[in-house]
Amino acid sequence: MYKKILFASALIALVIIVLTAGFIFKEGVPVFTKYGVGNIVLGNNWNPTRQGYGIWPMVVGSVYVTLGALLLGAPMGVSTAIFLAEIAPKKPGSSVIRPAIELLAGIPSVVYGLFGMTTIVPLVRKMALGIPAYAKEPLLSTGYGIIAGSVILAIMILPTIINVSEDAIRSVPKEYKEGSLALGATHWQTIYRVIVPAARSGIMAGIVLGIGRAIGETMAIIMVAGNAPVVPHSLFSTVRTLTGNIAIEMAYSSGEHTQALFATGIVLFVFIMVINSVALFAKREVKP
Amino acid sequence: MRPRTAEKLARSVLWVSAMHTVTVLVLILGYIFMNGLGKISWEFLTSEPKSMGAEGGIFSSIVSTIIFTLTTLIVSVPVGAAAAIYLTEYARRDIGALLIRFGIDTLAGIPSIVFGLFGFALFVIILKPLTGGWSLVSGALTGACMILPTLIRTTEEAIKAVPDSYREGSYALGATKWQTVMRIVIPNALPGIVTGIILSIGRIVGETAALLLTLGGSMFVPTKLTEPASTMSMHLYKVAMEVGAMDMAFGTASVLIITVLLINLAANKVLRQMKNKTTA
Numbered sequence: 001m002y003k004k005i006l007f008a009s010a011l012i013a014l015v016i017i018v019l020t021a022g023f024i025f026k027e028g029v030p031v032f033t034k035y036g037v038g039n040i041v042l043g044n045n046w047n048p049t050r051q052g053y054g055i056w057p058m059v060v061g062s063v064y065v066t067l068g069a070l071l072l073g074a075p076m077g078v079s080t081a082i083f084l085a086e087i088a089p090k091k092p093g094s095s096v097i098r099p100a101i102e103l104l105a106g107i108p109s110v111v112y113g114l115f116g117m118t119t120i121v122p123l124v125r126k127m128a129l130g131i132p133a134y135a136k137e138p139l140l141s142t143g144y145g146i147i148a149g150s151v152i153l154a155i156m157i158l159p160t161i162i163n164v165s166e167d168a169i170r171s172v173p174k175e176y177k178e179g180s181l182a183l184g185a186t187h188w189q190t191i192y193r194v195i196v197p198a199a200r201s202g203i204m205a206g207i208v209l210g211i212g213r214a215i216g217e218t219m220a221i222i223m224v225a226g227n228a229p230v231v232p233h234s235l236f237s238t239v240r241t242l243t244g245n246i247a248i249e250m251a252y253s254s255g256e257h258t259q260a261l262f263a264t265g266i267v268l269f270v271f272i273m274v275i276n277s278v279a280l281f282a283k284r285e286v287k288p
Numbered sequence: 289m290r291p292r293t294a295e296k297l298a299r300s301v302l303w304v305s306a307m308h309t310v311t312v313l314v315l316i317l318g319y320i321f322m323n324g325l326g327k328i329s330w331e332f333l334t335s336e337p338k339s340m341g342a343e344g345g346i347f348s349s350i351v352s353t354i355i356f357t358l359t360t361l362i363v364s365v366p367v368g369a370a371a372a373i374y375l376t377e378y379a380r381r382d383i384g385a386l387l388i389r390f391g392i393d394t395l396a397g398i399p400s401i402v403f404g405l406f407g408f409a410l411f412v413i414i415l416k417p418l419t420g421g422w423s424l425v426s427g428a429l430t431g432a433c434m435i436l437p438t439l440i441r442t443t444e445e446a447i448k449a450v451p452d453s454y455r456e457g458s459y460a461l462g463a464t465k466w467q468t469v470m471r472i473v474i475p476n477a478l479p480g481i482v483t484g485i486i487l488s489i490g491r492i493v494g495e496t497a498a499l500l501l502t503l504g505g506s507m508f509v510p511t512k513l514t515e516p517a518s519t520m521s522m523h524l525y526k527v528a529m530e531v532g533a534m535d536m537a538f539g540t541a542s543v544l545i546i547t548v549l550l551i552n553l554a555a556n557k558v559l560r561q562m563k564n565k566t567t568a
Contacts, residue, residue, distance in 0.1 A: 002466050
């Protein structure tokens with residue numbers, strides 16, 4: 001009897017996944033069948049009042065800011081992880097840096113958004129206004145867009161990348177390190193020729209999970225991205241992400257428009273499922 | 289490059305990136321507090337927002353945050369604990385357990401806006417007669433789905449940390465499995481479970497995207513669970529993006545950060561107590 005109740009509770013996670021996927025597909029698929037998957041996913045025109053449901057600008061937008069976040073955040077995250085696992089003396093390691101990372105992970109995303117729109121956005125605007133070709137273009141000189149979005153997301157994915165990579169580096173068997181040092185290698189040679197390659201798949205898992213976080217992030221990104229539903233053609237362009245599309249328009253949408261937002265959700269869901277599967281796979285590889 | 293030079297260079301680069309992480313945190317906290325701490329006063333905390341949040345205080349969003357958080361916990365903690373007990377004490381290593389684990393892992397990776405879509409379709413639209421549409425209940429049920437993976441994982445860890453000798457001792461005295469779980473395992477795992485709950489509170493207090501689609505966003509103090517409301521993080525988003533009252537946004541952000549800081553401190557304290565107890 002008890003066992004059955006416990007089992008039912010454990011099943012709930014699975015049930016929620018199935019329900020989530022079920023509802024999003026049920027609401028979103030009709031738009032796909034009516035207009036065609038290609039026209040929605042690859043369509044350039046997002047104009048819901050005139051049945052324009054192309055979400056390609058948002059797909060591109062999500063990919064751009066995520067790539068930007070990765071370029072800025074991954075090297076920083078992985079080197080911090082190496083530092084924590086291999087180099088950090090006890091003092092700044094566990095008493096300052098680790099609590100700082102914990103706190104960074106705990107700050108609500110709206111706070112990141114507020115910080116971004118009041119510090120990074122004005123900075124980027126100043127940069128854009130300094131470039132004559134951009135200063136005249138109203139859409140390129142707002143400061144909102146790919147750069148500000150990438151910087152904020154880079155900060156937000158740091159804790160994920162650091163924690164997962166550090167675990168991976170720490171789980172490399174001690175013998176590897178000792179063997180390398182015994183052969184006369186310096187500590188750094190040991191780190192980048194022995195330890196990091198051995199922890200490779202775990203570090204990859206951390207980075208992939210970071211990608212998942214960046215693609216799924218909503219609040220911070222809509223506060224700094226500018227959100228014009230157009231395919232960006234410059235680093236200074238404003239962008240709208242898949243998540244932003246849903247969050248911004250859901251409140252006043254109805255009918256087919258709502259369905260198109262659910263269709264955006266389907267594309268996001270597929271992205272996330274693929275990314276998470278890759279991460280899970282990479283993580284499983286870690287265990288020898 | 290000579291190995292010794294490379295060693296020195298690498299060390300400095302790694303030091304710089306680690307310190308950079310800390311600097312970023314200090315910069316964000318410093319900037320928000322510099323602009324927001326001055327805004328916080330007794331009046332700010334206890335008066336209701338006026339003119340769409342551009343003036344007045346944030347009282348209603350504080351009340352809503354507390355009610356929302358409590359409702360979410362009441363729904364999710366029993367389910368999460370039961371799931372964790374099943375997975376650690378009862379589940380065999382079969383395909384069923386594997387599927388459940390896959391479900392939990394996947395759930396943990398789903399972005400909050402997708403939960404928002406789900407909550408909107410199920411709780412706001414289909415279950416409207418029960419939940420009142422956009423309401424505290426709809427938001428709390430959505431929030432409960434989101435923190436379930438964290439709750440299950442932390443509870444599992446806590447249960448696994450209870451030494452097997454305790455269970456064996458209990459069985460040796462003739463206790464049944466259920467008695468052992470309820471009287472020996474759970475009480476000993478309690479500090480770990482509490483830490484998990486505190487960490488989950490941290491997560492839902494900052495949650496916004498899913499709530500935009502489910503909680504409704506009214507600026508009044510809710511009197512019933514079936515009424516719409518807006519939490520502090522939603523309020524912050526609205527005054528910053530829709531009203532443009534940045535001073536109010538910074539004030540709200542400061543209150544929010546202080547809340548999260550206190551929650552982290554509490555979690556660490558419970559964890560430390562647990563460690564002292566197990567080593568003693």
